Amino acid sequence: xxxxxxxxxxxxxxxxxxxxxxxxxxxxxxxxxxxxxxxxxxxxxxxxxxxxxxxxxxxxxxxxxxxxxxxxxxxxxxxxxxxxxxxxxxxxxxxxxxxxxxxxxxxxxxxxxxxxxxxxxxxxxxxxxxxxxxxxxxxxxxxxxxxxxxxxxxxxxxxxxxxxxxxxxxxxxxxxxxxxxxxxxxxxxxxxxxxxxxxxxxxxxxxxxxxxxxxxxxxxxxxxxxxxxxxxxxxxxxxxxxxxxxxxxxxxxxxxxxxxxxxxxxxxxxxxxxxxxxxxxxxxxxxxxxxxxxxxxxxxxxxxxxxxxxxxxxxxxxxxxxxxx
Ligand SMILES: NC(=O)c1ccc[n+]([C@@H]2O[C@H](COP(=O)([O-])OP(=O)(O)OC[C@H]3O[C@@H](n4cnc5c(N)ncnc54)[C@H](OP(=O)(O)O)[C@@H]3O)[C@@H](O)[C@H]2O)c1
Numbered sequence: 001x002x003x004x005x006x007x008x009x010x011x012x013x014x015x016x017x018x019x020x021x022x023x024x025x026x027x028x029x030x031x032x033x034x035x036x037x038x039x040x041x042x043x044x045x046x047x048x049x050x051x052x053x054x055x056x057x058x059x060x061x062x063x064x065x066x067x068x069x070x071x072x073x074x075x076x077x078x079x080x081x082x083x084x085x086x087x088x089x090x091x092x093x094x095x096x097x098x099x100x101x102x103x104x105x106x107x108x109x110x111x112x113x114x115x116x117x118x119x120x121x122x123x124x125x126x127x128x129x130x131x132x133x134x135x136x137x138x139x140x141x142x143x144x145x146x147x148x149x150x151x152x153x154x155x156x157x158x159x160x161x162x163x164x165x166x167x168x169x170x171x172x173x174x175x176x177x178x179x180x181x182x183x184x185x186x187x188x189x190x191x192x193x194x195x196x197x198x199x200x201x202x203x204x205x206x207x208x209x210x211x212x213x214x215x216x217x218x219x220x221x222x223x224x225x226x227x228x229x230x231x232x233x234x235x236x237x238x239x240x241x242x243x244x245x246x247x248x249x250x251x252x253x254x255x256x257x258x259x260x261x262x263x264x265x266x267x268x269x270x271x272x273x274x275x276x277x278x279x280x281x282x283x284x285x286x287x288x289x290x291x292x293x294x295x296x297x298x299x300x301x302x303x304x305x306x307x308x309x310x311x312x313x314x315x316x317x318x319x320x321x322x323x324x325x
Contacts, residue, residue, distance in 0.1 A: 002324070003060045003095035004304045009049030012308045017301060020060070022097050025073035029099045032085060035067040036118035036298075037093035039307045039320040040151060041240055046091065047308075055091050062093025065100070066108065066117035067325070076102045084108045086117035088125075088268065093118075094304050096324045103272045109283045119319035120282060120293040123155040126237065126264035128278045130213060131159060133267070134260050135233045139164030141210035144200065144227060146220050148185065149176035149317045152237055154294060156213040158183045162290045165211070168203060170196060170220070172314070179317045183294065191220060200227040208232060208255075218243035225251060225259075232257040294318025 003020045025031040043061045045051040066086040072079060079085065085107055087100035108117050131137040143160040147153040148169035160167045161184030169185035171177050177188040189199045200208060208229035214221055218241030225247055228234050234257060239245075252259060268275040285291045296318040299307045307320040 001096040002301055003092075004062070004301065005058050005060055006047050007058045009047065009054070009057070012044055012047050012305050012312065015047065015061075015305055017304075020095070023099060025071050025076075025099050027074040028076060028102050029073040030069055030076060030079055030085070030087065030102050030105050031071040031073075031097060031099050032065060032067045032087060032105075033070045034065045034093060034096060034098055034324045035114035036065065037062045037095075037322045037324065038064040038118040038122060039304075039311060039322060040064070040122055041238070041311055044308050044312050053090060060092045060095050060098075062089075062091060062095065062098070062322070064088045064118055064121040065093040065098050066114040069105075070097065072102075079105055079107070084114075086121055088121055088265075094301065094322055094324070096301070104268065106276060106279050106283075109287055111287045112283060115295045115298060115321045115323070116286065116293050118321050119295045120155075120286070121279075122264070123151045123319060124159065124282050124291070124293060125268065125275065125278065126152050126262065127155040127159050127213070128282055129264050129267050129275070130235045130237060130262040131156065131163065131211065133274070133278075134262050135211045135213075135235050137163055137165055137211050137233075140166070142166045142168065142204060142207075142229070144168045144170060144209035144212045144224065145180075145185075146170045146191075146212075146214045146224055147216040147240060148180040150215060150240065151316070151319050152215045153213070154180065154183055154318050157185050158291050158293075160211075160213075161185070162285060168200070168209065170224075176317060179294070191223070196220070196223040197226050204229070211235065213237060216241050217245050221245040222247070228255055228257040230255050230257070234259050236261050295321050297321075298323050300324070
């Protein structure tokens, strides 16, 4: 079968497409014919050898996929050959076939196409867990989202709005903000041309945001953390800017706010039942038209690196998806 292969940690341009041997699923594993694979920011870091997880070489990137089950290993219950599913796996998705742990496999509702399924796992899974399990977001509260047109950011705008929050979207240019507006943002802040703290004061009458969802870190974090409301929850999602920030903890004391860590992958591994319930709710929301995850572009396997480059160059909106079959 064809797969994107990383032979040495380094640049994404060094990835190659090769025929590799397909492996039968082991116990508790499911083999999937990949119809769609989601592309994520950390995929680039893994290839560069800069992520917290380093796979044994050679490996195929790709942590999430959707497709058809073509084989099941020993001990697998409730999933059968022919099922339409979505799944997560540490790597392996940029390929015609992948083995996934059965615990991460979810059957798709009929209304959900493969590209949408591949696009909604890591982003919407992270966001649902972040906003509700960790952030305790309530209807009527104000939610600030940074990097608001990116993969996780746009999902936070959409899910926050669906939950009845007032959503303020912040991003680096007006085109990106327009996408966030289409996905439900009530107010927009361009943090390349406007001062984030000043605009947040104007928009919230000085109160700040009850919940802040920050996948960017760096300078954006430095400003955003000063916009947390009394009793607020600042959700640490990621550091796409490349800098892990430090901050003075007296800010948290003065406003009695919480800095809340979010690590969806680890949550999903530790609480597969709760994660499955979260996905069931998300799929019901897709069925009902309450959310519509944005797949802005699809790429065939031969152009997988182009998708990764668009993310590295900060040009992607919503999700990019690879369609190997
Ligand atoms: N905690 C978790 O469980 C979890 C789960 C999934 C992802 N994440 C993390 O969340 C972050 C975003 O992931 P994603 O897949 O949503 O990425 P993405 O689609 O590329 O979005 C990232 C956003 O960050 C902003 N950004 C600022 N500086 C950037 C830079 N130098 N390069 C690229 N983007 C930059 C961009 O928005 P502007 O141009 O508008 O600033 C971009 O839209 C990553 O750090 C990822 O590791 C964490």
